[in-house]
Amino acid sequence: MSTKVDTLMQSIETWLKQLAAELEEGHTRGFLDFLEAMGRFHQYSARNVALILQQRPSATLVAGIKRWNELGRRVRKGERGIAILAPSLKRVEVEEEDGTVREEKKLVGFHTAYVFDVSQTEGKPLAPSAENSPEGPALYARLRAACPVPVREGLLRGGVHGQTDGRGIILAADLSAGDRAAVLLHEWAHVLLHYGGVEPPVTVKELEAEAVAYAVGRHLGLSMEGSRDYILHWRGTVEGLETSLERIAGAARRILEAYGRQPVPEGSCLGALERAQKARGVAA
Known part of the structure; x- marks a missing residue:
């Protein structure tokens, strides 16, 4: 894995330890804030929700540059992306019991991807949720x-x-x-x-x-x-x-x-x- 991915993994590990310690002590605010974010960003894994919260706690709606462009919006110049983890997949051949061979995608690691909050974009207004x-x-x-x-x-x-x-x-x-x-x-x-x-x-x-x-x-x-x-x-x-x-x-x-x-x-x-x-x- 790249150094950037290692850094993101370590930040998740640190966040998990802090969250666990808070729950052990009877403090639920951090956990509830995370759950609210999980509802907003339910298309992302728990790890990536944690990364979004760490880097931009005020985020409300995130997407990659390509998706924002499809929605008629552009990321403003100079805005810093929110780093998340994306799966790295490799095509492998799998032989079935009957001797036939099929292709499937196998997870071989992770790489860094970037998303941006709606507040970092400009352009066509979005309809209310x-x-x-x-x-x-x-x-x-x-x-x-x-x-x-x-x-x-x-x-x-x-x-x-x-x-x-x-x-x-x-x-x-x-x-x-x-x-x-x-x-x-x-x-x-x-x-x-x-x-x-x-x-x-x-x-x-x-x-x-x-x-x-x-x-x-x-x-x-x-x-x-x-x-x-x-x-x-x-x-x-x-x-x-x-x-x-x-x-x-x-x-x-x-x-x-x-x-x-x-x-x-x-x-x-x-x-x-x-x-x-x-x-x-x-x-x-």
Whole structure:
């Protein structure tokens, strides 16, 4: 690996140690800030989200020069790029059991790539993001329709807001639409992360699920007010934190992609914004 890649890897390692130390001491602000950034930059890995935050904490929307040019914007002269890690792939031949040979791409390392925040660009205005305009009932309905397992409301034992067995989700019927959306995100994360594979300790499971819910919920405009105390309560061990962060990033990405594929109800301000965005050919 190049010296630049080594430097980026080391900065990630240092950041992870600092984040782990903060969580051990009961401080969640840094973790919550990272999760909010993960929601904004859900197309990037957890490592690259950390690198973006380290270099430009105020970043809100990033892309490479080619993508900005496609959107009708140009990076201003003299702006410094945000260094991230991009995979280096090599084509290799793989022989199948029947003797046929196919080509596949194999990861052989990483190289440095650069992105720029929208504040570093100028040109054609971008349409407002529809995802940050929550409407309680409309948002919940859209999330429920996007969820890969059946969701229903029902009576749960005292203090329990939601539960899942991996095949379906039950939400407390007395929750508001906004709270129902937040709890649905938490249970949806459990479905994606904690069924059908190696089961981590309950502290890790709950931390991962609420972290996914917070990242997605904040991106969609929910307040997620109870997440800090919940994460603080379930922070448990921080061993393997980097692995959990990548799992959290992957689950958040899958939920937001499923949400984005759902049609928006007619008459909703969400729908109006998204239809305007599509008409202009602008995608964040």
